Every structure is written in structure tokens, then in C-alpha cells.
Amino acid sequence: MRAIVCEAFASPKELKISEIDRPEPGPGQVLLRVEATGLGYVDALTVAGLYQIKPPLPFIPGNELSGVIEQAGDDVRHLRQGQRVLASASGGLAEYIALDEARCTPIPESLTHDAAASFLVNYCTAFHGFNYCGNLKEKETVLILGGSGGVGMAAIDVARAMGARVIAAASTKKKRDACLEAGADAVINYAAKDWRNELKAALDGNPLDVVYDPVGGEFSEPALRSLAPDGRFLVVGFAAGDIPRITINLLLLKRCSMVGVNWGGHVAQNPSASREVLTTLLEWIAAGKLQPASGEVFGLKDTGKAMMKMLERKAVGKIVIHPQE
Ligand SMILES: NC(=O)c1ccc[n+]([C@@H]2O[C@H](COP(=O)([O-])OP(=O)(O)OC[C@H]3O[C@@H](n4cnc5c(N)ncnc54)[C@H](OP(=O)(O)O)[C@@H]3O)[C@@H](O)[C@H]2O)c1
Missing domain, CATH: 3.90.180.10 (Medium-chain alcohol dehydrogenases, catalytic domain)
Structure with a gap:
């Protein structure tokens, strides 16, 4: 073969x-x-x-x-x-x-088969991240960095299914259009210098409750600074290459928390979690709540x-x- x-x-x-x-x-x-x-x-x-x-x-x-x-x-x-x-x-x-x-x-x-092979890791990570690590609630607002990547697209779909409002960040128009097609409510260009102003406009006076970050690098700290009090910053990955070093007084000043999302590590320690999360996600697919692609x-x-x-x-x-x- x-x-x-x-x-x-x-x-x-x-x-x-x-x-x-x-x-x-x-x-x-x-x-x-x-x-x-x-x-x-x-x-x-x-x-x-x-x-x-x-x-x-x-x-x-x-x-x-x-x-x-x-x-x-x-x-x-x-x-x-x-x-x-x-x-x-x-x-x-x-x-x-x-x-x-x-x-x-x-x-x-x-x-x-294409959707099934695209779904397992990224959807389980997003569900675990939002539900278990981020305690995401209905009507909260989520910012997803790298929204057009595999991890980002799954996060858009899962956050929407959980009733959140989704703002997706991506570096090109083609990628931002893909985020909108995947269900994001609004998109921002985080490759632009003043992207926090763009985010402020997209928030339209609402608090930013959760950041989902599979990118890292120069994007993490401005996103963390944009969180509302009681906000949760979910550390998912470092596709940009650099692992940001955050000074922790920022968490105190912003009254927010950072949580590491490690789906593989979580499953290794809790083997039954995989079956439970997968069962929920497959039920959501059957009910039309999720559209993996x-x-x-x-x-x-x-x-x-x-x-x-x-x-x-x-x-x-x-x-x-x-x-x-
Ligand atoms: N924690 C977990 O359990 C878990 C599970 C699965 C994956 N991950 C991690 O999540 C990250 C993303 O994985 P993925 O499969 O979604 O990757 P991907 O499809 O390639 O997406 C990564 C996104 O990062 C952005 N990016 C910014 N700077 C980049 C650079 N220098 N090179 C490449 N991409 C860059 C890109 O969007 P823009 O061009 O719009 O910036 C791209 O869409 C990886 O670090 C992976 O290890 C973590």
C-alpha cells in the first residue's frame, strides 16, 4: 500500500x-x-x-x-x-x-469523511476549552485569534453553538471572509497596527468575556489587555512561533484569568473525557447545531x-x- x-x-x-x-x-x-x-x-x-x-x-x-x-x-x-x-x-x-x-x-x-477527519481534535479542544476551562456562558462575547485556521474555525462553530457572540481575528480579507462564512458575527484584521480600535468597534460597548488564542506571539498581550473584568484568556497554541511572556500584574490589574487548554493532556489524565465530549459533539452535529467542514x-x-x-x-x-x- x-x-x-x-x-x-x-x-x-x-x-x-x-x-x-x-x-x-x-x-x-x-x-x-x-x-x-x-x-x-x-x-x-x-x-x-x-x-x-x-x-x-x-x-x-x-x-x-x-x-x-x-x-x-x-x-x-x-x-x-x-x-x-x-x-x-x-x-x-x-x-x-x-x-x-x-x-x-x-x-x-x-x-x-472530510468533515469527520477535520473534526476530532479541533472540536474536542474547542468544547473542552470553552466549557471546562473557560466556563463560557450564553450571550458572552468571545474573541478568537487565528479564526481562519483549523483550530480557529472549529472554535467559531463551537462558540456559536454555545450561544456566544463571536468576533474572529485573521490577517487577510480571504481569511476573514472564511471566518464570516463559518459563522463569526464580526471579524477584525489583527495584522493592522490599530487592531484594538477595530476590536473596540466590533464589541460595540459590550464586554469582551473570553479570548481563545491558538496563535500567541505579538497578538496575545493586546488581546489580554482587551478583556473585561472576570474575563478568561484561553491559551491554546503558538502558531506564530513565539511564546509570549506576560507580566502577571496585568492579571491583577485587569481582574482576569489565564487558563491553559491542553486537550491531549486532559484526556491522558481523564480517559473517559474523550468519549463524553465526542458523544455530545456528535449529538450537536445530528441536531444541526454544529457544521464541521x-x-x-x-x-x-x-x-x-x-x-x-x-x-x-x-x-x-x-x-x-x-x-x-
Ligand atoms: N491546546 C490544544 O489542545 C491544541 C489542540 C490542537 C491544536 N493546538 C495548537 O493550535 C495552533 C493552531 O493549529 P492549527 O492546526 O489551527 O493551525 P493552522 O490551521 O495553520 O492555523 C494557525 C493560524 O495561526 C495564524 N498565524 C499567525 N502567525 C502565523 C505564523 N507565523 N505561521 C502560521 N500561522 C500563523 C494564521 O492565521 P492569520 O494569518 O490570520 O494570522 C493561521 O490561520 C497550533 O499551535 C497547535 O499546536 C492546540
């Missing part, structure tokens, strides 16, 4: 397709034909060797996927051949993957190109790879 095998940490431009043996499912496992694999900024950093966690080489990148069960062993209890499922598992950039039954979640017919779609051979788009700040939405193409 075809797969992307990362032999050495290097620019994603160097990634190539390799021919490797199709995996054999072991006891309690299914063989999945992978239809779509969602890419995050983390995947591009990992391939380049720039992420804090370095997997042992060689490895197949790709951590969230959707597909159809090709083969299910006799001891597999809850899944059957032909069923559509999503899963979080490393090795998603391959035509097939063998997975423990417990890792797979059946998906409704209404959810496309993918961004640009690429074939397997263009995986490197797709990852470079993220590193070069050119991606809009969650990028998806079709391993069968």
Missing part, C-alpha cells in the same frame, strides 16, 4: 510516497481503509522536527482520520465490515491502518505541499488529505 513515511526530520517538501506492506489487524483490531486524514499545524511541525515531541523515526504522520472498515476480526464486538468510523491514531497518512476497536467511533451518514483537500502525493501551506501561513480551514488519491 502507499503511505507517507517520514525517514528523517526535514522540511515537509521532502516527503515522498513509499510502498509498504498493508498492516494485518491483530486481536480486537479492525483494518480501516482511510478515506480522509486531517492535518494540523502540529503535524507539519512534527515532520520538520520542530515540535516539542519527536516520534521515533521512521514514522507515518497523520493523527486523525476517517474511513471504512475493510476487515473486522471475529473478536471485534461493536464494529462490522463496511461501517464508517473516525479515529484519533498516529499513522493516518496511509491507504490502510490497523486500529483497536476502542479507538474507532462510528459516524452518521450525514457526516462526510474541511478546508482545502489534497491527494497523498501533495502532503508536503499541504503542510508547507500551513507553515507559510497560507492555509484556510482544516487541510485534509485523501490517502486513496
